[in-house]
Each structure stands twice: as structure tokens, then as C-alpha cells.
Amino acid sequence: MLRNILKDKIYDYLKETGLVKDLGLSDKYRVKFLAQGEYNINYTIEDGISKYVFRVNTGSQIDVESQIRYEYNGIKRLEVSGVTPKAYFVDDSKDYLEYGLLIMEFLEGKPLNYSTDLNRAANIFSKIHSIDLKDTDFNIFIEEKEVLRDRIKEGKKLLKDFLASPIVSCELKNFFYKFLQWAEDNKANERYFKENKWQVINNTEVNSHNFIIGQEKSYLIDWEKPVISDPCQDITQFLADTTTLWKTDYILSKDEKENFFRNYEREVKSNYKDIRERVNIYTPYLYLRALAWCAYAWLEYRNPEKDIKNQDTLNKIENYLQLDFMKRLLSDWF
Incomplete structure (x- = not known):
């Protein structure tokens, strides 16, 4: 298994590069598997006093020259x-290991609980979305200027092979x-975001x-693919059923969402206080991204050369691609 092979190589890498000394680790440091996503494998390196996350990047969802450096910056x-x-x-460099590598702070805590931690999440988003953007930020981050059209382009790209595949049912295709056509027919709603421009740094993976x-x-961790865009990106994704059901079996109530909106608007530094309207317009396009990615990933999981495979992820993807689930999800729009 790749994660076990990499674990042994990380020991040698840390010694040969002198990072053990640079990080203040003793010679008795240990490397332990922590977690893995679709495109990263994470380990801890620790000696009982100091502790870090050692992140190995195995792939990318965005078109950048160096995925790991983009994340680091x-x-x-x-x-x-x-x-x-x-x-x-x-x-x-990929000189020693064939993957990009990142070492960052290890943070103590537990995953977010939707029933108890919504106020904390609103506080986190408000702090990140209150960062004053500088001209140099547009050299660091990808900028998305048209959030609806970008989702359509992204959806078409993710769905290209899926729609051409002979193993996909006609019903799913x-x-x-129809979903793509609906998105095209309603993309004129983009004017709302252009007439009320509000740009922040978005994480784009807020499960x-x-x-x-x-x-x-x-x-908030895992900054694999942040972008400069409208705050509706993160807020919509955070509240969406496809996100809350991903790692848990939770769906937020209207009251919970309203409470979140109030806390976020109270704390964020912005002249705009219309996050509800932004979220409402953007939601079906967020679902286009989420479901198109599931379709793309479903095909990827059939590739025997895929480096990382998570059975839980595959199970969730297949649940999301059920027609009844997708139709319920989008019933308010089409």
C-alpha cells in the first residue's frame, strides 16, 4: 500500500535533508499515518514534544504548475x-520522493459537529473572509470572476468522460x-454578483x-485549492446537503442556517449583508460541481492505476449518484 511505502521513505527523507534538526526534532522522532484524502496522504512527525503534519500530494484538481507550492503559498x-x-x-522538486511535500503545524482538536459548532464555523469564515485583499494576492491565488459560468465550465469538464462512457446508464446521462442545460439557461443570474462584487479568499472544500x-x-484546514471569489462559494458549500452528508448523516434545518447567517453577517467585515441571496442563487451551481465531481470520481475509481482509493468515499459517491437523491436535491430549482 502506497501509504506504508511512503512512511518508510519519509524517515530517510527527513534525515538526509537535515529537516530533523531544522524542525527541532530529536533523533527519536516517529512517523505515523494520520489521514488521507483523494489527492493527499498525511502523516504526523513527532518526538513527544514537537509535532507536525507531513503532507504528501499525489494529484491535483486544479490546473497549476505545482499543486503543493500553490497550497503552501x-x-x-x-x-x-x-x-x-x-x-x-x-x-x-520531487527529487527524493516523486510527490510534492509540505510540512505544517499540527493542530489539536476534533472535526466540526454541525449540531454544536455552527457558531464557531461562522466565526472562522468571518475571519478569513475579512482579510483585506492586496494586489499580490491575485498572483498567489486563482481568481474566479464568474462563479456561475465557472461552475458550468467545471461541470462540463468533469462530466466529459462520464457522458461518453459506455458503462454509464442512459438515465444518468x-x-x-438536462442539468447542464438548466444551468446554461439561468446563467444570466451572474449579473447579481457582477453588480454587487464581493471578493474573499475561499477554501472550496469546507466539509x-x-x-x-x-x-x-x-x-479551517486543507487549503489544497483556495480561490479568490465571492464568499457564497464557501458559505453555500458549507451549508449544502452534499457537504453535511459527506462525513456525517446531518442535514441542517432552516433555523440552523438562519442562525449561521446572522452570526456570519454580524462578524464579517463587509459592506454587503446579502449572503442569503448570494447563497440562494449559487446553490444549484454548487450542486452541479459536487455531483459532476462524483461522476468524474466514480470513473476514476475504475482506474486500477489510481494511487488512493477510499471505500467510504466510493460508497458516498454512489449514493449521491442515485437519481432519486439528485432529483430531491434540486427540486427547488428544476
């Missing part, structure tokens, strides 16, 4: 928020053809397990 910029991890080291809820402080 984003994390360094976000440190000012006080609610994101600190990054200490990046190596995208027809659903996505419950990308939050670290601590006793004193809480954080």
Missing part, C-alpha cells in the same frame, strides 16, 4: 487570519444533460473534517 498568506494552520516547509475544533481555538 496560500497557507502562508492565510496565517494572518489566526484560524488556519502555519506552514513551515515545502518541496516540489440524461439527468446531467466537517476540514475543521479542527479545539477547546480554546478552532481552525
Whole structure:
């Protein structure tokens, strides 16, 4: 298994590069598997006193020259928020290991609980979305200027092979053809975001397990593909059923969402207080991204050369691609 092979190589890498000394680790440090996503494998390196996250990047969802350096640069910029991890080291040379490598702060805590931690999440988002953007930020982050059209382009790209595949049912293909057409027919709603432009740094992957809820402080982690865009990106995704059901079996009530909106608007630094309207317009396009990615990933899981395979993820993907689930999800729009 790849994660076991990499574990042994990480020991040698840390010694040969001198990082053991640079990080203040003793010679008795240990490397332990922590967690893995679809495109990253994470380990802890610790000696009983100091502890870090060692992140190995195995793939990318965005078109950048160096995925791991993009993530590193984003994390360094976000440190000012006080609610994101600190990054200490990046190596995208692939000289020793064939993957990009990142070392960052290990944060103590537990995943977000939707029933108890919504106020903490609103506080985290408000701090990140209150960062004053500088001209240099547009050199660090990808900028999305048209959130609806970008989702359509992304959806078409993710669905290209799925819609052409002979192993996909006609019913599923027809659903996505109709969904894409609906998105095209309603893309004029983009004018709302252009007439009321509000740009922030978005994480774009805000499921419950990308939050670290601590006793004193809480954080948002996993900055693999942040973008500069409208805040509706993160807020919509955080509240969406496809997100709350991903790692848990939770669906937020209207009252819970309203309470979240009030807390977020109270704390975020912005002239705009219309997050509900933004979320309402963007939601079906967020679902286009989420469901199209599931379709794309479903095909990827049939590739025997895929580096990382999670059975739980595959099970969730197949649940989301059930026609009844997708139709219920989008019943308010089409």
C-alpha cells in the first residue's frame, strides 16, 4: 500500500535533508499515518514534544504548475487570519520522493459537529473572509470572476468522460444533460454578483473534517485549492446537503442556517449583508460541481492505476449518484 511505502521513505527523507534538526526534532522522532484524502496522504512527525503534519500530494484538481507550492503559498498568506494552520516547509522538486511535500503545524482538536459548532464555523469564515485583499494576492491565488459560468465550465469538464462512457446508464446521462442545460439557461443570474462584487479568499472544500475544533481555538484546514471569489462559494458549500452528508448523516434545518447567517453577517467585515441571496442563487451551481465531481470520481475509481482509493468515499459517491437523491436535491430549482 502506497501509504506504508511512503512512511518508510519519509524517515530517510527527513534525515538526509537535515529537516530533523531544522524542525527541532530529536533523533527519536516517529512517523505515523494520520489521514488521507483523494489527492493527499498525511502523516504526523513527532518526538513527544514537537509535532507536525507531513503532507504528501499525489494529484491535483486544479490546473497549476505545482499543486503543493500553490497550497503552501496560500497557507502562508492565510496565517494572518489566526484560524488556519502555519506552514513551515515545502518541496516540489520531487527529487527524493516523486510527490510534492509540505510540512505544517499540527493542530489539536476534533472535526466540526454541525449540531454544536455552527457558531464557531461562522466565526472562522468571518475571519478569513475579512482579510483585506492586496494586489499580490491575485498572483498567489486563482481568481474566479464568474462563479456561475465557472461552475458550468467545471461541470462540463468533469462530466466529459462520464457522458461518453459506455458503462454509464442512459438515465444518468440524461439527468446531467438536462442539468447542464438548466444551468446554461439561468446563467444570466451572474449579473447579481457582477453588480454587487464581493471578493474573499475561499477554501472550496469546507466539509466537517476540514475543521479542527479545539477547546480554546478552532481552525479551517486543507487549503489544497483556495480561490479568490465571492464568499457564497464557501458559505453555500458549507451549508449544502452534499457537504453535511459527506462525513456525517446531518442535514441542517432552516433555523440552523438562519442562525449561521446572522452570526456570519454580524462578524464579517463587509459592506454587503446579502449572503442569503448570494447563497440562494449559487446553490444549484454548487450542486452541479459536487455531483459532476462524483461522476468524474466514480470513473476514476475504475482506474486500477489510481494511487488512493477510499471505500467510504466510493460508497458516498454512489449514493449521491442515485437519481432519486439528485432529483430531491434540486427540486427547488428544476
